[in-house]
Amino acid sequence: MPEPAKYKILEELGAGGMGKIYKGHLVGHADFQRPIVIKQLKHADEPGHVKLFVEEARRYAVLDHENIGRIFDFEQVQGQLCIILEYIDGWSVVEFLQRHEALGCLPDVEMSVFIVSRVCRALQYVYEKSAIVHRDISPSNIMMTREGTVKLIDFGIATHSGKRESSLTGKPAYMAPEMVVEMRADNRSDIFSLGAVLFEMLTLRRLFLGNTTTEVLEQVIAGQSPSPRSYNPSISDDVMSILRRALQRDPEKRFESAAAMGEACEHFLYDKGYGPTNLTLKQYLTRLYPEGAAADRDFDSEGPTYFPVIQASLIPIGEGFTMSAMGAPKPVPVKRDAGETPVSPTAFTPLTAPMHTPAPDTLAPDPGPETKALEKLGKTLSKSSQAGTKTVVAGGKKKARAAKRS
Numbered sequence: 378m379p380e381p382a383k384y385k386i387l388e389e390l391g392a393g394g395m396g397k398i399y400k401g402h403l404v405g406h407a408d409f410q411r412p413i414v415i416k417q418l419k420h421a422d423e424p425g426h427v428k429l430f431v432e433e434a435r436r437y438a439v440l441d442h443e444n445i446g447r448i449f450d451f452e453q454v455q456g457q458l459c460i461i462l463e464y465i466d467g468w469s470v471v472e473f474l475q476r477h478e479a480l481g482c483l484p485d486v487e488m489s490v491f492i493v494s495r496v497c498r499a500l501q502y503v504y505e506k507s508a509i510v511h512r513d514i515s516p517s518n519i520m521m522t523r524e525g526t527v528k529l530i531d532f533g534i535a536t537h538s539g540k541r542e543s544s545l546t547g548k549p550a551y552m553a554p555e556m557v558v559e560m561r562a563d564n565r566s567d568i569f570s571l572g573a574v575l576f577e578m579l580t581l582r583r584l585f586l587g588n589t590t591t592e593v594l595e596q597v598i599a600g601q602s603p604s605p606r607s608y609n610p611s612i613s614d615d616v617m618s619i620l621r622r623a624l625q626r627d628p629e630k631r632f633e634s635a636a637a638m639g640e641a642c643e644h645f646l647y648d649k650g651y652g653p654t655n656l657t658l659k660q661y662l663t664r665l666y667p668e669g670a671a672a673d674r675d676f677d678s679e680g681p682t683y684f685p686v687i688q689a690s691l692i693p694i695g696e697g698f699t700m701s702a703m704g705a706p707k708p709v710p711v712k713r714d715a716g717e718t719p720v721s722p723t724a725f726t727p728l729t730a731p732m733h734t735p736a737p738d739t740l741a742p743d744p745g746p747e748t749k750a751l752e753k754l755g756k757t758l759s760k761s762s763q764a765g766t767k768t769v770v771a772g773g774k775k776k777a778r779a780a781k782r783s
């Protein structure tokens with residue numbers, strides 16, 4: 378009698394630039410079942426992609442940290458090579474942002490900084506353990522469990538720190554300038570990307586917007602960004618300075634490590650003696666994703682406090698965010714529930730800014746021949762022969778520099 382399959386695919390959770398993600402079960406003896414995630418390579422017939430996939434599995438294998446999604450196995454499932462991962466029962470930061478949009482509220486500032494501080498811990502661990510950089514820090518690659526643990530996932534395009542590439546790799550909207558201009562990423566590039574994620578969590582607006590990948594890359598190179606306070610006046614000076622430091626164009630001026638950025642976040646969170654914990658995040662998520670009408674009523678009855686709409690203006694990232702010019706009103710203090718939870722429904726600051734829009738795909742390293750060129754920016758972008766994977770081909774480097782000079 379043939380052995381029953383060890384891994385059973387149940388449903389698709391999502392599809393990214395590199396592969397498809399399924400929810401599944403590990404099936405053991407006596408009806409033993411454990412939920413898992415099965416990551417299947419999208420283009421298993423492409424040797425370059427298979428090589429990256431194998432490298433991803435190997436990189437994952439040595440990582441064991443509370444704030445990183447764990448790998449269980451690397452196996453064939455239904456004849457396809459798959460990475461078997463811990464199932465994270467919770468939400469990605471994309472879903473977190475979308476949920477706030479749906480409620481018409483901005484994410485709580487402390488909660489956002491808390492989430493970022495845990496990603497810093499994960500990044501520092503990875504860097505110390507293997508000297509690799511993630512290169513794909515973005516809202517879809519940060520998850521939170523129902524229990525309030527933050528998990529960094531998806532090491533599909535991680536690489537050795539400082540390594541120069543021949544192609545542009547990562548999600549354009551979260552790329553550090555040097556990833557675009559020099560096609561090089563080190564640990565400080567992840568810090569910039571995390572700064573871009575924090576900006577988006579605080580404002581529900583993406584740092585670099587554009588209708589096309591090229592337009593987004595132009596924004597990254599130009600380094601112009603609106604003040605986050607023009608979207609969320611409740612951002613304190615401490616948080617502004619964390620953002621400003623993370624988003625410096627010059628890597629030398631950023632936090633020197635994820636540990637340093639994490640420390641700055643934790644100073645802000647805990648200097649006053651108490652601050653958010655996993656439990657606080659759990660409570661926040663429970664409010665954000667309430668089950669049943671009673672919880673929904675909670676949001677309605679509390680009634681949000683509205684901030685005036687303030688027009689955004691462009692300022693260079695390297696020179697910091699100019700706040701006084703924005704005429705931003707004083708931050709409105711967040712009310713706390715008496716007793717245990719520091720996150721009350723009023724912590725859901727109402728929106729005054731444009732809604733969040735879905736992020737473009739991750740650009741995968743170029744595994745195959747160039748097939749299509751896109752212009753503008755004076756840079757050649759191309760889609761690889763595999764649908765859904767956007768790649769910038771060799772040659773982009775010189776042209777990106779030229780674009781920067783012009």
Ligand SMILES: Nc1ncnc2c1ncn2[C@@H]1O[C@H](COP(=O)(O)OP(=O)(O)OP(=O)(O)O)[C@@H](O)[C@H]1O
Nearest residue numbers: 390391392393394395398414463464465469517739
């Ligand atoms: N271990 C996991 N547990 C639960 N859900 C997961 C897990 N890994 C991924 N997901 C979900 O599947 C989605 C798709 O993941 P995937 O990394 O394939 O795509 P992506 O992040 O949207 O794009 P990209 O590949 O460009 O990063 C994630 O955003 C997340 O919602």
Ligand SMILES: [Mg+2]
Nearest residue numbers: 393517518531
């Ligand atoms: Mg991903």
